[in-house]
Amino acid sequence: MGELAGVLERTVTRRELFRRRIAPILFGVAIALMACKSCQADSRTHATYVLNFGAAEPNVKTVDAELWMNDAPIAQFHRTALGAHIGPSTFEGSFPSNEGELRLDVELRTGIHKQLSRRVHSDENATVTVNLESDLQP
Numbered sequence: 001m002g003e004l005a006g007v008l009e010r011t012v013t014r015r016e017l018f019r020r021r022i023a024p025i026l027f028g029v030a031i032a033l034m035a036c037k038s039c040q041a042d043s044r045t046h047a048t049y050v051l052n053f054g055a056a057e058p059n060v061k062t063v064d065a066e067l068w069m070n071d072a073p074i075a076q077f078h079r080t081a082l083g084a085h086i087g088p089s090t091f092e093g094s095f096p097s098n099e100g101e102l103r104l105d106v107e108l109r110t111g112i113h114k115q116l117s118r119r120v121h122s123d124e125n126a127t128v129t130v131n132l133e134s135d136l137q138p
Contacts, residue, residue: 045098047122049077051089054133060086062107067120069100098122102130 049067053060063086065077077091104116116135122128 044094044096045122046094046125048090048092048127049102049120050127050129052129052131052133053086053136054131056133056136058085059108059110059136060106061109063089064105066103067095067100068103069095069097074100104132106132106136108136
């Protein structure tokens with residue numbers, strides 16, 4: 001009977017050890033991880049992207065752009081020329097990363113669609129100009 005009491009006493013002691021020592025440490029680690037994740041969620045990059053068509057600008061009918069970051073689409077942009085020129089094609093936002101890929105579908109007035117992709121990098125409050133003139137020349 002004394003042996004059974006010793007086993008029960010050790011079991012209670014292990015439970016007490018977990019409850020009094022290990023559980024508060026695990027709780028603290030969990031709180032620290034949540035705080036770290038919360039802080040990282042607030043660190044976003046504010047940037048402006050400018051699509052520069054150069055001399056090819058009068059030939060551009062529509063442009064669709066998707067900004068991908070961390071293997072997910074983050075932003076979309078669409079512009080259609082209402083007259084002879086498409087005009088400024090600029091979009092801005094707050095993005096989860098400063099590295100991304102800009103995927104473009106440009107329709108020229110000749111009916112040709114050009115699909116382009118550009119790696120982009122932006123710093124905080126940066127204006128990133130994406131030059132497309134050479135890819136849009138006939």
